[in-house]
Amino acid sequence: MRKDIVVSSVLLAGVIxxxxxxxxxxxPRAVIFPRVIILVMGVLSLLLLAQxxxxxxxxxxxEAGGGFPFGRFSGCFVLILAYFxxxxxLGFYVSAFLFFVVVTLVLGxxxxxxxxGAGRVAAGAAFTAxxxxxxxxxxxxxxxxxxxx
Amino acid sequence: MGEFLxxxxxxxxxxxxxxxxxxxIGGLILGATPGLSPTMAVALLVPFTFHMEPATGLILLGAVxxxxxxxxxxxxxxxxxxxxxxxxxxxxxxHPMAKQGKSQTALYFCFISSLVGGLFGMxxxxxxxxxxxxxxxxxxxxxxxxxxxxGISVMAGLSSGSIIKGLIGGMFGLLISTIGxxxxxxxxxxxxxxxxxxxVAIVPALIGxxxxxxxxxxxxxxxxRIERPDFKPEKGVLLRTIxxxxxxxxxxxxxxxxxxxxxIIPGAGGQVAGLIAYDQVRKFSRKPESFGKGNPQGVAAAxxxxxxxxxxxxxxxxxxxxxxxxxxxxxxxxxxxxxLFPGPDLFLNNAQVTYTFIASLVLAQVAMCVFGIAMSRxxxxxxxxxxxFMIAAVTVLAVFGTYSVQNSFDDVIVMFALGTLxxxxxxxxxxxxxxxxGIILGPIAEDNYLKGKLIAETDxxxxxxxxxxxxxxxxxLLCAASIGYSIxxxxxxxxxxxxxxx
Amino acid sequence: xxxxxxxxxxxxTLAVAMLVLFGTCGGALAEYPESPVSLVVAYSPGGAxxxxxxxxxxxxxxxxxxxxxxxxxNKPGAGGQVGWNWCVQKGTRDGYTMLAYNVPHFIxxxxxxxxxxxxxxxxxxxxxxxxxxxxxxxxxSPFNSVADLLAYARKNPGKVTMTGAGLYVGHHIAFLQFxxxxxxxxxxxPEKGGVPAMQSVVAGKVKAGFNNLSDAYRNRERLKILAxxxxxxxxxxxxxxxxxxxxxxxxxSSVNFRGVAFPAGVPQEVIAKAADVFPRMFKDKKTLxxxxxxxxxxxxxxxxxxxxxxxxxxxxxxGLLKGLRKR
Numbered sequence: 001m002r003k004d005i006v007v008s009s010v011l012l013a014g015v016i017x018x019x020x021x022x023x024x025x026x027x028p029r030a031v032i033f034p035r036v037i038i039l040v041m042g043v044l045s046l047l048l049l050a051q052x053x054x055x056x057x058x059x060x061x062x063e064a065g066g067g068f069p070f071g072r073f074s075g076c077f078v079l080i081l082a083y084f085x086x087x088x089x090l091g092f093y094v095s096a097f098l099f100f101v102v103v104t105l106v107l108g109x110x111x112x113x114x115x116x117g118a119g120r121v122a123a124g125a126a127f128t129a130x131x132x133x134x135x136x137x138x139x140x141x142x143x144x145x146x147x148x149x
Numbered sequence: 150m151g152e153f154l155x156x157x158x159x160x161x162x163x164x165x166x167x168x169x170x171x172x173x174i175g176g177l178i179l180g181a182t183p184g185l186s187p188t189m190a191v192a193l194l195v196p197f198t199f200h201m202e203p204a205t206g207l208i209l210l211g212a213v214x215x216x217x218x219x220x221x222x223x224x225x226x227x228x229x230x231x232x233x234x235x236x237x238x239x240x241x242x243x244h245p246m247a248k249q250g251k252s253q254t255a256l257y258f259c260f261i262s263s264l265v266g267g268l269f270g271m272x273x274x275x276x277x278x279x280x281x282x283x284x285x286x287x288x289x290x291x292x293x294x295x296x297x298x299x300g301i302s303v304m305a306g307l308s309s310g311s312i313i314k315g316l317i318g319g320m321f322g323l324l325i326s327t328i329g330x331x332x333x334x335x336x337x338x339x340x341x342x343x344x345x346x347x348x349v350a351i352v353p354a355l356i357g358x359x360x361x362x363x364x365x366x367x368x369x370x371x372x373x374r375i376e377r378p379d380f381k382p383e384k385g386v387l388l389r390t391i392x393x394x395x396x397x398x399x400x401x402x403x404x405x406x407x408x409x410x411x412x413i414i415p416g417a418g419g420q421v422a423g424l425i426a427y428d429q430v431r432k433f434s435r436k437p438e439s440f441g442k443g444n445p446q447g448v449a450a451a452x453x454x455x456x457x458x459x460x461x462x463x464x465x466x467x468x469x470x471x472x473x474x475x476x477x478x479x480x481x482x483x484x485x486x487x488x489l490f491p492g493p494d495l496f497l498n499n500a501q502v503t504y505t506f507i508a509s510l511v512l513a514q515v516a517m518c519v520f521g522i523a524m525s526r527x528x529x530x531x532x533x534x535x536x537x538f539m540i541a542a543v544t545v546l547a548v549f550g551t552y553s554v555q556n557s558f559d560d561v562i563v564m565f566a567l568g569t570l571x572x573x574x575x576x577x578x579x580x581x582x583x584x585x586x587g588i589i590l591g592p593i594a595e596d597n598y599l600k601g602k603l604i605a606e607t608d609x610x611x612x613x614x615x616x617x618x619x620x621x622x623x624x625x626l627l628c629a630a631s632i633g634y635s636i637x638x639x640x641x642x643x644x645x646x647x648x649x650x651x
Numbered sequence: 652x653x654x655x656x657x658x659x660x661x662x663x664t665l666a667v668a669m670l671v672l673f674g675t676c677g678g679a680l681a682e683y684p685e686s687p688v689s690l691v692v693a694y695s696p697g698g699a700x701x702x703x704x705x706x707x708x709x710x711x712x713x714x715x716x717x718x719x720x721x722x723x724x725n726k727p728g729a730g731g732q733v734g735w736n737w738c739v740q741k742g743t744r745d746g747y748t749m750l751a752y753n754v755p756h757f758i759x760x761x762x763x764x765x766x767x768x769x770x771x772x773x774x775x776x777x778x779x780x781x782x783x784x785x786x787x788x789x790x791x792s793p794f795n796s797v798a799d800l801l802a803y804a805r806k807n808p809g810k811v812t813m814t815g816a817g818l819y820v821g822h823h824i825a826f827l828q829f830x831x832x833x834x835x836x837x838x839x840x841p842e843k844g845g846v847p848a849m850q851s852v853v854a855g856k857v858k859a860g861f862n863n864l865s866d867a868y869r870n871r872e873r874l875k876i877l878a879x880x881x882x883x884x885x886x887x888x889x890x891x892x893x894x895x896x897x898x899x900x901x902x903x904s905s906v907n908f909r910g911v912a913f914p915a916g917v918p919q920e921v922i923a924k925a926a927d928v929f930p931r932m933f934k935d936k937k938t939l940x941x942x943x944x945x946x947x948x949x950x951x952x953x954x955x956x957x958x959x960x961x962x963x964x965x966x967x968x969x970g971l972l973k974g975l976r977k978r
Contacts, residue, residue, distance in 0.1 A: 051313065330730070478696070478846070
């Protein structure tokens with residue numbers, strides 16, 4: 001299983017880096033527990049490596065790939081980051097509404113008609129409105145404030 | 150028990166019943182929102198009780214507590230995101246059921262088992278409060294440390310697939326729990342970035358680990374043509390499900406008893422009750438391999454345990470004013486503002502209010518089941534929401550739930566980072582459940598180890614402090630049995646696979 | 652898919668109607684505060700500070716006080732450091748971010764740890780409560796007095812274990828003072844909050860502890876309360892002597908004062924308005940009744956009094972904690 005060889009190597013590298021970073025902590029008592037966990041993790045990673053090298057070729061290799069939609073995925077990822085960026089500036093509810101609309105329009109751009117687009121804007125508005133009434137008005141939950149709410 | 154029956158009718162006034170029903174419905178909705186844990190919901194409602202009669206206010210809090218615990222299962226089953234840490238175990242079999250088009254049946258199983266477990270827990274509380282309160286006090290640092298180890302021993306079984314990967318996930322969770330300032334020593338640990346100063350809180354981590362991978366895998370499916378099962382309201386399944394569910398005596402029994410025991414232990418929190426019960430039921434099952442693929446027994450075990458925990462978790466609260474769970478701690482505040490000081494005299498001085506409160510909790514269990522089942526009929530609507538809308542809505546809810554826990558934008562970033570990592574991890578065969586278990590159990594194990602060590606060094610020495618005493622030995626034996634059985638089960642499964650020739 | 656998008660029309664109309672309905676209520680005022688004020692509590696919900704903060708602010712929405720509700724925001728972590736650091740770093744300076752302070756906790760932390768806050772980074776508004784630390788032992792403990800405990804501790808140095816709510820909180824300060832005044836070696840075990848610390852003592856897992864007077868008072872049936880760390884005896888426990896009466900030099904430095912403050916940098920008019928409103932609000936009859944019912948000791952102090960108290964505490968704690976370096 002080549003996948004597991006990759007995982008266990010990455011894990012081992014991480015474990016070693018973390019183990020070295022332990023020396024940054026000044027209270028020896030604070031180090032006990034993380035050290036034990038890191039050591040156990042190291043042993044487990046070695047086991048995984050051994051298993052993946054020894055039991056090669058056994059079992060089906062994950063699910064069928066089927067082509068990873070990289071464009072769509074990275075689009076979504078970037079939009080979420082943009083959403084975080086605007087959340088503290090525009091306020092929670094406005095940015096949530098905009099995110100909802102933009103995400104549904106961008107990710108579902110194939111075969112988009114005006115009618116469908118309007119439906120998505122409406123859905124976004126309804127969703128944010130329900131959130132607003134339930135949590136802001138009825139339960140007084142604090143969210144980042146912005147230009148409107 | 151006599152007093153309980155005497156005061157029972159007090160709960161039945163119109164205002165109290167109305168409060169109860171509204172509390173239950175509201176609680177189910179809040180519980181179903183990812184990120185709004187029972188603790189949050191009760192904390193949000195405490196201010197509303199300022200202006201109510203003590204009994205009415207407590208009924209509201211009790212009803213919301215009961216209903217949010219069960220409500221968290223709704224989102225776990227329907228959208229694969231647990232409403233609260235307690236519902237992780239529900240998701241393991243509940244969501245596969247929903248994907249097979251049996252969401253309504255899964256929810257029926259969930260609410261019926263909740264009722265059975267909930268009533269069992271309340272019965273334990275009404276009958277055995279004084280002796281159990283004494284037991285609750287016996288859990289000191291050494292016992293709590295072993296309890297945490299027992300919880301960790303469950304991790305291996307939670308990963309669908311490789312045991313090693315399950316354990317690695319668990320260790321990762323334990324490691325995450327050490328980020329931030331050590332509460333006992335004040336030393337910062339692993340604070341490589343500014344956002345990590347406050348450590349990783351459980352609820353943001355839970356949302357990130359479950360919701361974000363879910364969002365991304367929905368994105369993956371967008372372009373593909375996948376045969377979706379037809380989601381229609383299922384007819385005539387209610388009666389069949391009730392019969393089938395009540396026949397699972399062993400499962401419900403294990404769930405209820407496990408949940409009750411964990412509820413009594415102060416500080417362990419019911420968050421792990423469902424997972425431990427799930428693991429036990431699977432170990433005792435004749436077909437352990439059917440779990441994780443939509444076995445209704447998994448749902449029944451998890452939910453009966455979650456709700457059985459509610460009653461007993463109030464025992465240390467009401468008699469010793471020691472809250473057994475984070476939610477009970479918030480509930481304590483609700484009691485105090487009405488001048489009800491928990492303690493042995495609570496039942497003497499304020500018998501009426503106290504017993505009305507307990508009676509309302511019993512009624513809330515019933516109401517939760519009835520309204521939950523009624524709402525389940527519309528679950529197909531959630532299942533047929535277009536994926537496009539689901540992606541947007543789940544992301545917004547995840548951010549909302551994370552932010553509202555402690556109004557921290559840092560938490561949102563941590564949530565998203567963990568979620569992205571988990572999404573990648575899932576591609577390599579890791580599951581989120583052991584990670585969350587690690588985050589919950591890490592502090593329990595470490596704090597109690599350090600505290601126990603401090604105490605032991607002044608007294609009998611570390612070894613005899615942790616390894617002697619009846620309670621310690623019982624829990625250690627349980628740990629050994631749990632680990633031993635996992636290994637035995639693994640060997641058995643391996644042999645079986647060998648005979649079958651894959 | 653199509654059907655779902657058309658059903659949405661109805662939902663939208665309903666939702667917008669609700670929005671308009673709820674959006675219009677709650678009129679605006681010209682002067683501070685125009686909208687709800689956030690009060691940051693650096694401890695988790697359900698703790699004594701959180702729960703008292705909720706009681707003392709419940710009347711804020713009344714016209715004679717703020718005319719706006721106060722919303723509690725919990726930012727727990729690292730014994731309060733997370734919440735207080737956040738207020739200084741990210742809290743707004745428009746008067747809409749307030750914080751609940753705990754003395755001596757935040758002052759002691761600012762001395763021992765590298766925190767973003769100290770008494771000059773906060774602008775006090777008013778104090779609502781004061782909860783002295785008390786020395787408690789389990790009900791079945793062989794110690795019936797402080798003298799018993801000291802006699803045992805002298806013979807067995809380090810063997811008396813004592814819990815408290817955490818590091819550098821009031822209980823810890825009381826412990827440090829007690830150990831310094833008696834010259835006896837004792838072992839301090841920090842817990843995550845007052846409730847688990849109390850639990851350890853009640854269950855006999857440790858030999859003694861320092862805890863809040865109010866919590867010890869509520870649990871007095873299951874404890875022995877040996878002494879109060881304050882200048883005079885407390886009305887709740889008139890029979891319990893102070894350390895001073897026993898000739899042990901433990902004063903009121905560990906008393907847990909709770910109150911509200913702004914992060915420094917808020918306009919003077921806003922501070923003046925709040926400093927006028929809050930003491931009156933804390934003395935509201937309804938508030939006092941709830942505080943009494945819940946067994947929370949009240950001590951209302953004005954802005955000037957709090958300022959003086961902070962300064963005095965900082966001076967003293969700097970001496971007591973001198974050996975402990977900044978980390």
